[in-house]
Amino acid sequence: MKRKTNIPQKTKIRSILQKEIGSVCPFCSNEDVGHFEIHHIDENPTNHEIHNLILLCPTCHSKITKGDILQQDVLDKKISLKNKDSKIQFISVSVDKKRCGWIPIENSKNAFKIAVYKSFFPVFNFSFINQSNKTLLLTNIKVRTKRLPMGMAGPVRHDMPRLNILRPSITYKIKMPLDGEISTVDLEEELEVPTTRAFKFQIELFTEYMEKFRPPYNKYALFFEFGFNNDFYCKIPMILLNSSEYYEKLKHYGLG
Secondary structure (H helix, E strand, O other), X not given: OXXXXXXXXXXXXXXXXXXXXXXXXXXXXXXXXXXXXXXXXXXXXXXOOHHHEEEEOHHHHHHHHHOOOOHHHHHHHHHHHHHOXXXXXXXXXXXXXXXXXXXXXXXXXXXXXXXXXXXXXXXXXXXXXXXXXXXXXXXXXXXXXXXXXXXXXXXOOOOOOOOOOOOXXXXXXXXXXXXXXXXXXXXXXXXXXXXXXXXXXXXXEEOOOHHHHOOOOOEEEEEEEEEEOXXXXXXXXXXXXXXXXXXXXXXXOOOO
């Protein structure tokens, strides 16, 4: 276990984190912000990057330590806080069951498994809303893969993913990067997103060998970022393949 080190410019960092949460604990309604504590999301007490820190009340901090609040929930919460003022709002992710053999894992959030052995390459539907006052372009996509250890499945979640109702505008085929690596794809066919409109597109994730997705041993956590106008990125919550829960501590949060 690494020894805890002091957070550089802690007062400034705390101010930024307090603004991020709006002075309200992100997991409850506690507003006694003067007693809030800084939590290291990856539980590495030496990783003081701002994207790895979140401010919350002592009670919820204790719940994270006990495991009552899962690390996946903390990761998703940090992403939602980062994206709350974004021009692009993430709605949902699902799989195209007609085009691949994947289905949602029941009672699990953004988690999918192989059910029909027709195609192991997952085809995801991503839905967003353009909240800005101008047309935007989806210009590039980043993805990072984390392979999960075999022999564990994690607890069952009880919040169902939302359903999509839009038709996909386009399908992008992206090669899955190696474990821990980041793949950045500049899109030849950029997607035009009208102002104040919801939009949906697909991504087919492929590898050299379809067997890399075969359960029960091949389990992955996927981290996507979607770039718009070559200017800014929108992160989304992690996606789980062949697992209902992320059950290994992250070394780094997000895509860094």
